[in-house]
Amino acid sequence: MSGPILQVENLRTYFHTADGLVRAVDGVSFNLGRGETLGIVGESGCGKSITCLSILRLVDPPGRIEPDSTIRLGDRELTRLSEAAMREVRGNAISMIFQEPMTSLNPVWTIGGQIAEAVRLHRGVGRAEGRERAAEMLGLVGLANPQRRLDDYPHELSGGMRQRAMIAMALACDPDVLLADEPTTALDVTIQAEILDLLCELQERLGMAMIFVSHDLGVVAQIADRVIVMYAGQVLEEGATEGIFSRPRHPYTEGLLRSTPKLTAKLPRLATIAGSVPSPKRWPAGCRFHPRCPHAWDRCREDVPPLLAVDQPSRCWLEEEPQRRTRRGEAGG
Amino acid sequence: MSVPPLVEVSDLVKHFPIRKGVLGRTQGHVRAVDGVSLDIRRGETVALVGESGCGKSTTARLILRLLEPTAGRVIFDGQDTLALDRTGLMRFRRRAQIIFQDPFGSLNPRMTVGAVLREALHVHGIARGEAAARCVAELLDAVGLHADDAGRYPHEFSGGQRQRVGIARALAVEPEFIVADEPVSALDVSVQAQVLNLLADLQQRFRLTYLFITHDLSVVRHLADRVAVMYLGRLVELGDSDSVFGDPLHPYTRALLSAVPVLESEGRGQRIVLSGDVGHAASAPPGCPFHPRCPHPEKDETCRAVVPVLEERGGGAQAACHRI
Amino acid sequence: MSASGGNGSRKRLSAAALLPGLPQLLRGQRRAGLSLVALALSMLAVLVFGFDRVLATFTVGRIDYWVAFLTLLAGLAAAWWLGVSWGRGSSEDSAAGASQWAIAWREFEKNRPAMLGLYLMVALYLVTLLAPYLTSYEPSVIVDDIMRVRHLAPSQDHLMGTDKYGRDVYTRILYGARISLSIGFIAVGISIALGTLVGAVSGYFGGVVDAVLMRFVDTLISFPRLVLLITVIALFQPSILVVVVVLGLTLWPSTARIVRGEVLSLREREFIEAARALGLGSPRIILRHIIPNVLGPVIVAATLGLGNIILIEAGLSFLGLSAPPPTPSWGNIITDGREYLVEAWWVSTFPGLAIVFTVVSFNLIGDGLRDALDPRLRV
Incomplete structure (x- = not known):
């Protein structure tokens, strides 16, 4: 009840490729409280998905979690567990749902078989019991007629139903933590709304903690209690959802919010962030956002800002020198 | 109002046969587009909105005659595009262009950006040699790239830059009409805004007419003059942007609007959650295509049996629904 | 600036004239240098040790001799021409404008067995083309005794x-x-x-x-x-x-x-x-x-x-x-x-x-x- 269920500290996941070092995740720290939903937002290549995979230690070589990174689940240090012990964690204490439900379900197995397998593996129950649990889970995620659905193959389900089946599989072993990596990105808007509702409802009912990764600010705003904004492998800003979206501190968060098209207001032009996301092979020196930042000055080009301020930490020198904020930033490019 | 529209689409139909077995016998039809009528006026932006599989991309390809329709007509500037001969079709291709969704798939990886653009210029005899090089530089400049980029290959660009190259290719033949098929769906949010602004700028500069295809309603809010909403091969609502966004008529449009995740907690109404999945065009239900998911409290036998037609509902809005 | 550049290129020219591959070796491009040296030396060896057979080209007049002769000329010309021009553009700017073929070649170059195969193949074809100069016997003539x-x-x-x-x-x-x-x-x-x-x-x-x-x-x-x-x-x-x-x-x-x-x-x-x-x-x-x-x-x-x-x-x-x-x-x-x-x-x-x-x-x-x-x- 007290204390976070998952603590990630100074997580660094580097890819040692032939073309050089790729610092995909570079010193990410956060806590996840029990029953909390933490949203991770960021654009492509910012390291949000690799962060998730690192927590499950599913990063393939040449990717590696660097020493000194800590990932604590309860009182267990995941980075030091053996591979066998880690297998016990995956799908059991922590499970994950992916973006593309078609490719993350095995097409040659029935839905029921796949869910039952996970249950039997982690719970050591028999065939019939596994099947029963699978049917229960399919009912829980809102599939009509779950007993019949058990024997369906993934291709017989529609996209939304497949994502529900994925969720059923992930939740079958009552995980403490659910990692959801862009779970609604491949879905239509109306289906996305259903899945988001489902996730919220299930979380309330089952009391698990959830990390919800998305590039879509609107989705995160809807589902998360707390949000971290990632850019270039680092956390740029962290805070309660309400604060992040109504009072963003970091210029990047601000820019993202302003460049997101809105349904309500008809604007002649959208605000933009100049330039494009840098390549993970060559992060800019100093503050990694400085080449695109409207406020950047010398200090930003040279010194790496830490996460400053307490209640809504922001990795920006403006926290120390707020008078440097320029008009250009206000105008939004 | 006496000016005729640039594009007149009437009763456009496209059925794809479903073939099965060794002999490839036709087992039925996917009614991808099932009677779409739409006028696009000069200089305006019409957004064609719908979820996956609703037939919006097929409609776009039919209008550009990249696919042959099963029935219906497309009149472009007074000419029936289906009646065009070879030279007529080439002239049409110069006036109507397309921008694609996937910035990775829409450029030939073996050709430099310059070669891609020169090819477009060459095929239509617009410019050769020195003049072509100058044109390429101008085009790259127009879409916010550098003239030196002509020598680079697509894989050396970021997604947003590639999308700019795709736009430059469409602009190369100096078209009047551009179909933009989900041009920003594959891009990062911060880059999305750049490309949307670029499209708006180019429209002003070259007096372009856009058909903007998207599944994301928020993207077209500030861009579209009119919005057409599609569901399972049919238009269910068509109207001015303000009326569609401000006062949506069709239950589907309402559900779609309410499902868009928004940043502001205020200003959003009750979310209408639809039950069931988007139907498939191969097994579209009889009657109103939307009736199995329709949350309207008064839906009845008529909805299940009779296909509603797109009718004028006042205020420049049209909707296809029995219950309005 | 221009003086030193001219000086450098003249030096490179003379080094290349002495032995193709030398400037590349001096610049530290080992592979390019060694292959050029090998090409030039082997062509020269054929010319020197098979000189009478090369001369015989003009008297025998058989087509395979002419093919061998042209190969020899082309080999020598290629060695010296490449010796001057190869790698003159610095290898640093190769990142911009690299076609997929160029990237594939960079990838291929790193593959040692494949490069060995490539060298063997080039040697094999050279030998085949130069066959008449590499032996003093005839393949199909049966002597009396x-x-x-x-x-x-x-x-x-x-x-x-x-x-x-x-x-x-x-x-x-x-x-x-x-x-x-x-x-x-x-x-x-x-x-x-x-x-x-x-x-x-x-x-x-x-x-x-x-x-x-x-x-x-x-x-x-x-x-x-x-x-x-x-x-x-x-x-x-x-x-x-x-x-x-x-x-x-x-x-x-x-x-x-x-x-x-x-x-x-x-x-x-x-x-x-x-x-x-x-x-x-x-x-x-x-x-x-x-x-x-x-x-x-x-x-x-x-x-x-x-x-x-x-x-x-x-x-x-x-x-x-x-x-x-x-x-x-x-x-x-x-x-x-x-x-x-x-x-x-x-x-x-x-x-x-x-x-x-x-x-x-x-x-x-x-x-x-x-x-x-x-x-x-x-x-």
Whole structure:
């Protein structure tokens, strides 16, 4: 009840490729409280998905979690567990749902078989019991007629139903933590709304903690209690959802919010962030956002800002020198 | 109002046969587009909105005659595009262009950006040699790239830059009409805004007419003059942007609007959650295509049996629904 | 600035004139330097040690001598020209404007076995072209006094010994290489040209065209190739031409299948649709947009096919179905030595080794190309 269920500290996941070092995740720290939903937002290549995979230690070589990174689940240090012990964690204490439900379900197995397998593996129950649990889970995620659905193959389900089946599989072993990596990105808007509702409802009912990764600010705003904004492998800003979206501190968060098209207001032009996301092979020196930042000055080009301020930490020198904020930033490019 | 529209689409139909077995016998039809009528006026932006599989991309390809329709007509500037001969079709291709969704798939990886653009210029005899090089530089400049980029290959660009190259290719033949098929769906949010602004700028500069295809309603809010909403091969609502966004008529449009995740907690109404999945065009239900998911409290036998037609509902809005 | 630049380039010119590859070596480009040095030195060695044979070109006037002469000239010219121009643009700016071929080459260069295969192949073809300058014997001339020169063991005079007619085995292998290698090249050329065209047309147009072409391909593939070869060759006189044509015509269906598969997935890509929207005609789309994008797998298949064809040809010669004697080919040299494997092991062993080295080097190159051209390895 007290204390976070998952603590990630100074997580660094580097890819040692032939073309050089790729610092995909570079010193990410956060806590996840029990029953909390933490949203991770960021654009492509910012390291949000690799962060998730690192927590499950599913990063393939040449990717590696660097020493000194800590990932604590309860009182267990995941980075030091053996591979066998880690297998016990995956799908059991922590499970994950992916973006593309078609490719993350095995097409040659029935839905029921796949869910039952996970249950039997982690719970050591028999065939019939596994099947029963699978049917229960399919009912829980809102599939009509779950007993019949058990024997369906993934291709017989529609996209939304497949994502529900994925969720059923992930939740079958009552995980403490659910990692959801862009779970609604491949879905239509109306289906996305259903899945988001489902996730919220299930979380309330089952009391698990959830990390919800998305590039879509609107989705995160809807589902998360707390949000971290990632850019270039680092956390740029962290805070309660309400604060992040109504009072963003970091210029990047601000820019993202302003460049997101809105349904309500008809604007002649959208605000933009100049330039494009840098390549993970060559992060800019100093503050990694400085080449695109409207406020950047010398200090930003040279010194790496830490996460400053307490209640809504922001990795920006403006926290120390707020008078440097320029008009250009206000105008939004 | 006496000016005729640039594009007149009437009763456009496209059925794809479903073939099965060794002999490839036709087992039925996917009614991808099932009677779409739409006028696009000069200089305006019409957004064609719908979820996956609703037939919006097929409609776009039919209008550009990249696919042959099963029935219906497309009149472009007074000419029936289906009646065009070879030279007529080439002239049409110069006036109507397309921008694609996937910035990775829409450029030939073996050709430099310059070669891609020169090819477009060459095929239509617009410019050769020195003049072509100058044109390429101008085009790259127009879409916010550098003239030196002509020598680079697509894989050396970021997604947003590639999308700019795709736009430059469409602009190369100096078209009047551009179909933009989900041009920003594959891009990062911060880059999305750049490309949307670029499209708006180019429209002003070259007096372009856009058909903007998207599944994301928020993207077209500030861009579209009119919005057409599609569901399972049919238009269910068509109207001015303000009326569609401000006062949506069709239950589907309402559900779609309410499902868009928004940043502001205020200003959003009750979310209408639809039950069931988007139907498939191969097994579209009889009657109103939307009736199995329709949350309207008064839906009845008529909805299940009779296909509603797109009718004028006042205020420049049209909707296809029995219950309005 | 300009003075020092001019000075530097003059120095490089003189170093290159002295020995191609020297400036590259001095600049630390070891691979380029060493290959240039090797090329230049080997060409010079041929010129010096085979000088009388080079001169004989003008008196004998046979076409293979002229080919050898041109090869020698071209080799020397290439060594010195490359010595001056190679790597003059600095290697640093290679990141910008690098085509996918250039990237594939960079990938290939890193692959040591594949580069070894490439060097072996280049050496093999040079040797084949220069054959008349590399030996003082004739491949097919039988001297009168057979008994005296018959089955001589390898020695200074006969590097790889002599066969039952007293012919120099080394010379016969040199000349035999021409047949083995050229058969491979021409047959693969035919099969690639036909296969790519048929595959691209079939995949691009689809429908009836595709169905008809692919059923035809299926029919051809389902024939046992060796039986087909033996039948066709039995109908005509066994000759190199028949073997080449038959091999070429039986190999293309597999290429066509590879290409068709690639084209099917390529056709769905948006750049093909963009080309159609621009009003490009089908021939232009196939030639400009489709074929360059399927060349990767085709090249890999071709390289691996080369090794395969050399093996098939050797098998056919062994059965007496290829080049008729006394024309040497690796297969029939092995046949010649078969009966005397115990007394004169060298007759069959050396052509056998030649086949092994050739096939292995082609397979190394093929594997290297497959890795280098694999789009999945690239981000």
